[in-house]
Amino acid sequence: MQRRRFLAALGVGAWTGAGLALGGYGRRSYAGESLAGTPDLVAIRNGEPEALFDHGIEALGGMGRFVKKGQKVVVKPNIGWNVPPERAANTNPRLVRRIVEHCLQAGAKEVYVFDHTCDAWRDSYRASGIEQAVKDAGGKLAPGNSENYFQTVAIPGGRRLRRTQEHELVLGADVFINVPVLKSHGGARLSVAMKNLMGVVWDRGEWHSNDLHQCIADFATYRKPDLNVVDAWNVMLRHGPRGVSTADVMNMRSQLLSTDLVTADAAAARLFGLKQPEEVGYIRIAGEMGAGRMDLENLAIRRIVL
Amino acid sequence: MNQAWLKKIRVVVSLVFLALTTLLFVDFDRIGETPTATAALYPQFVPSLLKFSQTIAWGAAGFLAVLALTLLFGRVYCSTICPLGTLQDIVIRVADWLRKPRKVKFRYQRSHDVLRYGVLALAVGLFLSGSTLALSLLDPFSNFGRIAGDLIRPFYVVVHNGFEQLLESFGVYGPFPLHWKAPPLAALIFPALFLLGLIGLSAARGRLFCNTLCPVGALLGLVSRFALFKIRIPQDACVLCAQCSIHCKAGCIRLKTKEVDFSRCVACFNCMTVCETHGIGYAWSGPVPLRRSSPVALPPRPSNSPDTVHRAALSRDGKARRALLRAGATALVGLASLPRSSNVEAKPSNRVPTRLANAKTWPVAPPGARDIVRFNDLCTACHLCVSACPYGVLQPSLLDYGWSGLLQPRLDFATGYCSYECNRCGQVCPTGAILPLALVAKQTVQLGVAHFVHDNCIVYTDHTACGACDEYCPTKAVHMIPYRDGLSIPEVRPALCVGCGACENACPARPYRAIYVDGHPVHQQALRPSAKPLEHQPDSGFPF
Incomplete structure (x- = not known):
């Protein structure tokens, strides 16, 4: 067992090293795009999920800006559904793996990955490929499907959602990284960063029956992830959030990174093909409530094409 | 001849069977896919016989091996393979430990032939006329399943998750929590009463159940009359110490005549371990004629050919029977609805409580059941599928199917939904009542159809967005269409619906849901959702 783990660790190390070297991670400069300070949003296209993240996080100041030595990191991908990665209903496992690796390289003591899944957690963790990805990267998979893990929290700025039950891992994390997948959504129009946070609360039905858009925005005023990474490598353009087949999916090879989840959602809405982010109820409300900024034209955006 | 070693083997084998069957029922996720564990189901008599009647495959011929074993050595089955037998032994x-030291444990009991063969005839007769009711209620395997799955499993889950919580308090996320969705409490009454009765009966009278109410015991008893080897008391070796009779759980050793009623002997071999002269034991006993009436013929198996006439007849009988029973059942509605805490759903979080009750006419039978009548005719309600269902949607029914389907599983969309990616119930069903379906085939079986109740929908009552049903629908049979003020509202395309109930399970409207699935008496085919190419695709640039 120990030997196998050691070999796996060796493999991961070698793989990561090779990936970093091949991808030119840490060497590339972005002359001509330089802005004062770090950008509010990094939008990056035309690469594999790992390369997109390597360059995206560098443009945002590197993972060291977010994760300090010895910290406890919680990564929250979308693992809602019992479907394989190519269906793009869940966050791409390659991206999750890369993020966990970056966190550990930055000195994180432990990196937890979890979701309160829609389908049965065992099936969803496995089918999404994220269970394997997290194991390979050296992270820890945690369960989110028992009410025991959730603690009641107050949402002081909430209009409809005044209190809810939030997962203890998020409450106890030094760093919280939100890794949604961009996809269509029958009820909420789009599922991106704010919608992904429905997976850190226990009672989702309550949100549905209590003005969904308002509840999503309310929660965004309370829980602000340290970093949002929107996986738009494969994008489910219709039939979301579960999708029916791979025919619903377009390979957009993109990624968005922002510390502001409203900004991430607004940019994602545009990327998805919506004319105005305000077409999505919760983005409009969250912007109005000041949960974040959706006025993309006034923000510092770094655009990268690999 | 000292055959006392036989008991040691018997104890080990019986504990292995008991452990494996119990684990299958209480923690299917952990061992359900291990071949050793599922092998413990292979020789379980009634399930194997029923499955064989469906498939005529060697993979389901375990009962033949049991018959052969019985023809050789008597009812070895009852003290090794049968988990209910071992439970009684425990x-x-x-x-025994609690008993006063010198009290005599057991003594010879007279044979209740009318009762035990009457029960056998009833079980066989009812089964042939299309009802597994007697088999369900008396089959030892199914009763054990209900005890382990319905009664022990919740305790196991509590202990398991308690341990999990303990580890977690040290920061270790180890064995992830198990789930147990509470069935209607009334469905637990039967297994609970049965268990209490069984405990009382076996504590006082040993294996009396096996020689009175157990149809398998009666059948194997008939067969063991012809066993080639029987346990006998050699006239000359016996010193009348009476130890064998005192320790005989079946009460079948008669000292007066130094005879063993082998048709009631459950082959526990206790007599051999206590016999002072090591006299009692197996001896060759070639075929001997019956002392009394001629043997009852083995029950002929019902044809499994797709005999439509036969099925139509069954169906007609079933309908008439159901109509009758439904009338009787109405009187019991109070009983059936009273303890259903999961159906109360009294605390609406939607502002406007919904008002239209769901008009369900048929329960939803599991995929692979084909039709409700066929399913009712084969299921013995062992509840292995209930234990194995990863989504907690399979739950014991009460009178949803009528009396002949008492306790048989149905899909309960208040506790779960049938996953589009799962076909496990058909894989595990030991009787073939739920036929195994390839996943691809299962994905187009229509168990029922979703019905949308516009006036209950949150979008209509609260005028806010929801779409929970659409979110969960795996085929987009439920999809959202434009409504007022930029809102969208669900619409059902029945041809695409598989009746999985994900929409009903997700619907947050209370007390009555805005979308529900009504079962089909005969399962239908759904259309496979088409994979049309995307109509429009966003351009490849940065649109901001």
């Missing part, structure tokens, strides 16, 4: 052992 009760007997515990009662």
Whole structure:
């Protein structure tokens, strides 16, 4: 067992090293795009999920800006559904793996990955490929499907959602990284960063029956992830959030990174093909409530094409 | 001849069977896919016989091996393979510890032939006329399943998750929590009463159940009359110490005549371990004629050919029977609805409580059941599928199917939904009542159809967005269409619906849901959702 783990660790190390070297991670400069300070949003296209993240996080100041030595990191991908990665209903496992690796390289003591899944957690963790990805990267998979893990929290700025039950891992994390997948959504129009946070609360039905858009925005005023990474490598353009087949999916090879989840959602809405982010109820409300900024034209955006 | 070693083997084998069957029922996720564990189901008599009647495959011929074993050595089955037998043995052992030291444990009991063969005839007769009711209620395997799955499993889950919580308090996320969705409490009454009765009966009278109410015991008893080897008391070796009779759980050793009623002997071999002269034991006993009436013929198996006439007849009978029973059942509605805490759903979080009750006419039978009548005719309600269902949607029914389907599983969309990616119930069903379906085939079986109740929908009552049903629908049979003020509202395309109930399960409207699935009496085919190419695709640039 120990030997196998050691070999796996060796493999991961070698793989990561090779990936970093091949991808030119840490060497590339972005002359001509330089802005004062770090950008509010990094939008990056035309690469594999790992390369997109390597360059995206560098443009945002590197993972060291977010994760300090010895910290406890919680990564929250979308693992809602019992479907394989190519269906793009869940966050791409390659991206999750890369993020966990970056966190550990930055000195994180432990990196937890979890979701309160829609389908049965065992099936969803496995089918999404994220269970394997997290194991390979050296992270820890945690369960989110028992009410025991959730603690009641107050949402002081909430209009409809005044209190809810939030997962203890998020409450106890030094760093919280939100890794949604961009996809269509029958009820909420789009599922991106704010919608992904429905997976850190226990009672989702309550949100549905209590003005969904308002509840999503309310929660965004309370829980602000340290970093949002929107996986738009494969994008489910219709039939979301579960999708029916791979025919619903377009390979957009993109990624968005922002510390502001409203900004991430607004940019994602545009990327998805919506004319105005305000077409999505919760983005409009969250912007109005000041949960974040959706006025993309006034923000510092770094655009990268690999 | 000292055959006392036989008991040691018997104890080990019986404990292995008991452990494996119990684990299958209480923690299917952990061992359900291990071949060793599922092998414990292979020789379980009634399930195997029923499955064989469906498939005529060697993979389901375990009961033939049991018959052969019985023809050789008598009812070895009852003290090794049968988990309910071993459970009784444990009760007997515990009662033994609690008993006053010098009290005689057992003595010879007279044979209740009318009762036991009457039960057998009833079970066979009812089964042939299309009802597994007697088999369900008396089959030892199914009763054990209900005890383990319905009664022990919740305790196991509590202990398991308690341990999990303990580890977690040290920061270790180890064995992830198990889930147990509470069935209607009334469905637990039967297994609970049965268990209490069984404990009382076995503590006081040993294996009396096996020689009175158990149809398998009666059938194997008939067969064991012809066993080639029987346990006998050699006239000359016996010193009348009476130890064998005192320790005989079946009460079948008669000292007066130094005879063993082998048709009631459950082959526990206790007599051999206590015999002072090591006299009692197996001896060759070639075929001998019956002392009394001629043997009842083995029950002929119902044809499994797709005999439509036969099925139509069954169906007609079933309908008439159901109509009758439904009338009787109405009187019991109070009983059936009273303890259903999961159906109360009294605390609406939607502002406007919904008002239209769901008009369900048929329960939803599991995929692979084909039709409700066929399913009712084959299921013995062992509840292995209930234990194995990863989504907690399969739950014991009460009178949803009528009396002949008492306790048989149905899909309960208040506790779960049938996953589009799962076909496990058909894989595990030991009787073939739920036929195994390839996942691809299962994905187009229509168990029922979703019905949308516009006036209950949150979008209509609260005028806010929801779409929970659409979110969960795996085929987009439920999809959202434009409504007022930029809102969208669900619409059902029945041809695409598989009746999985994900929409009903997700619907947050209370007390009555805005979308529900009504079962099909005969399962239908759904259309496979088409994979049309995307109509429009966003351009490849940065649109901001």
